[in-house]
Structures are given as C-alpha cells and as structure tokens.
Amino acid sequence: MSIESDRNLAGLRRAGRVGLDDLLTEGLVITIEPIIASGVDGTIEGPDGWTISTADGSPAAHHEHTIVSTKGSPIVLTAA
Numbered sequence: 001m002s003i004e005s006d007r008n009l010a011g012l013r014r015a016g017r018v019g020l021d022d023l024l025t026e027g028l029v030i031t032i033e034p035i036i037a038s039g040v041d042g043t044i045e046g047p048d049g050w051t052i053s054t055a056d057g058s059p060a061a062h063h064e065h066t067i068v069s070t071k072g073s074p075i076v077l078t079a080a
Helices: 009-014
Strands: 029-032 035-037 043-045 052-054 060-062 065-068
Antiparallel strands (some): 029 065
C-alpha cells in the first residue's frame, strides 16, 4: 500500500483523457499540492526519489491540502 498515487489529475485533464466526473468519486481522498517558484520553468528530482528542487536552484514554496470527495461539498481535512 502506498500513500502516493500515480494518478495525476492535472496531467490527465490537460491531455483531454478524462473529465472530473471520471476521477472524483464519492469517498476519494485527494491532495492538491501547488508549488510556486520564482525562477525558470523546470524541476529536478533528488536522489531519494522524493525531493523536488527547482532546476535553476531558485526559491520555491510548497503547500498542500487533503480533500475528501463527497456527493455534496468536499471536506477539507487540512486547513491553513
């Protein structure tokens, strides 16, 4: 069992392969993880297979929210 999934909603949507209704089923738990960087586009993965850094070494910030998909409004499990 893994806490990470290989499903990438943004990537699938950009490719036009699926719609939100195909992925967001009731009870599904997702994490939204925006990363904002001040440098050029591009990232590199660290040797640990987990760490992501900007390709040019510029500062970046990462934040995440975990959300449960429901029939009604989503439930935000994390809050800032």
